[in-house]
Amino acid sequence: MSTQHKRKKPQKSESLTIRLDPKMRFALEFVARLRGQTITKVIERAVMEDAERAYVMDGNRNIKGNWSIYWDINAGVRAIKLASDSDTHPSFEEEEMLDFIKVHWNYFAFDRKLLILKRDNLDILWPEIEKLINTWRDCKATDRQYCASLMRAMLEEVGLDEKSWAPSNMDDERYLVDPTDAVIPF
Structure with a gap:
């Protein structure tokens, strides 16, 4: 049974x-x-007019594009695109947000490189991204699956099922969080 998700x-x-x-x-x-x-x-x-003339350059001084290559109607897509491109000089907060998304990539994208984003999931999760990141900060040392379970519950509440977060070729629960991040070497 799904409930109607109220959005502003x-x-x-x-x-x-x-x-x-x-x-x-x-x-x-x-x-x-x-x-x-x-x-x-x-x-x-x-x-x-100024934005049309302002270009992002790569490390070799080649033009990548202007504001329009980052623009998307979805605020989450825009934020991820900007934070993913080091040539846009992401802030610490954007880097932290991107780290959270990379760890939980399967909730936000179809691939680990975040090349194809899951818009349906972003519609639901993005309004809560700051709360999710704060929760992640507080619980990642003690319960690495807690944020994943919160996101699953949020997605299920609006009628999205396991297909919206499960990696396509990995059914094992341990793959719901990036396994390379599970071991902290200190």
Whole structure:
């Protein structure tokens, strides 16, 4: 029996507060007035124009792409793509999140390299990712399967079955967490 999973309705836009000195504020209002646009539209267009020209370069100075290769409607997909690419300079928190996902890869992707992500699972698990990572931090030394059982319960609650987390060619429970991470050498 599945229950309906309640989610917040996604916002169509988000608010951003910025500080501008009087000269910058006047210049922004001036441009908006000349173009017959709102201040928001002037800022949006300026940001998009700059984003189109900002490229991620690999170690050999080859262009990989711009913001659009990381964009996805799913926030989890976006975060994983950005954190997975060292050329985007992930923060410590993003690296920690990626480590958690790599350990529990089978809940988030079809493969260990995270090349094909499980969107259905991300829809359910991503809103709780911070709680899951905090729980992982607290319990990984004493119960390495605890987060996996939490994620299984979350997925089952919305009607997803074992196929959504079980690795396709490994039915053994020990493969639900990356086995190379199970032994800590200290």
